Amino acid sequence: MSERVVPPTARQRRRPTKQGVVLSEELIVGTALRLIEEHGADALSVRRLGRALGADPSSLYRYFRHTDDLMLAVADELIGRTLRTWRPTGDWVADLRDLGLRMHAGALAHPRAATLAAHRVTGRAHEIRAVESILGVLRRAGFPDREAVRIYHAFVDQALAFGALDSAGTALPRAAREAETQVWRTTYGRLPAETHPHIAATARHLVATMRVSSYPAALDLFLTAARTHLGQLRARTGASRPH
Structure with missing residues (x-):
């Protein structure tokens, strides 16, 4: 796509495409997400996307200025899909844990798109809602503004990084994934205690845990540290409860 810009008022297509559907931003983003996964x-070429939609590729300029504009919309849609299923309860640790796990699961559900989107800042509606919601959870918990931003930053980066890491792993061919799993059993699981005492002592745990994502454990460690940090902040300021 080029940098051509169509005014928002002119973006709505009134006639159906060749497949009998009326184009919309939601339809284009959903189709792009499917093509990326396939x-x-x-897949984000305007020609391939137009073909999948049964539309003239030039009609996509009514909605997106260029390919990167569409990629940002896809990234924002991934955020939106996570937020639609998240219901904060008021328990800040439980709420962030739930959100983090949902972010990670969302990435694994769309591994190729998640890998492409993890490092992007969209500035769009879903991302703005996510930033506002997470900062709200942290500020209501009692974190001062500067600390709320630090915790927010670390929380989101951790979730995105693990999502991209684990998504890249799922994108490997099945044979490659199985071969890597076997390495823990056939190589690390058989190293002798005489030469590798620490690996030998923990081998059964390595075999059991290295095959799955460490994100839940990392998230719990992060939240435990954040809760301890909040307690220290309250002790310094004499605060007894969230403001």
Whole structure:
């Protein structure tokens, strides 16, 4: 796509495409997300997307200025899908844990798109809602503004990083994934205690845990540290409860 810009008022297509559907931003983003999962980043060519929609590729300019604009919309849609299923309860640790796990699960549900989107800042509606919601959870918990931003930053980066890491793993061919799993059993699980005492002592745990994501454990460690940090902040300021 080029940098051509169509005014928002002119973006709505009134006639159905060749497949009998009326184009919308939601339809285009959903189709792009599906194509990315099927074919990778190259699926975001205007020609392939137009063909999948049964539309003239030039009609996509009514909604997106260029390919990167569409990629940002896809990234924002991933955020939106996570937020639609998240219901805060008022328990800040439980709420962030639930959100983090949902973010991670969302990435694994769309691994190729998640890998492409993890490092992007969309500035769009779903991302803005996520930033506002997470900061609200932290500020209501009692974190001062500067600390709320620090915790927010670390929380989101951790979730996105693990999502991208684990998504890349799921994108490997099945044979490659199985071969890597076997390495823990056939290589690390058989190293002798005489030469590798620490690996030998923990081998059964390595075999059991290294095959799955460490994100839940990392998230729990992070939240435990954040809760301890909040307690220290309250002790310094004499605060007894969230403000």
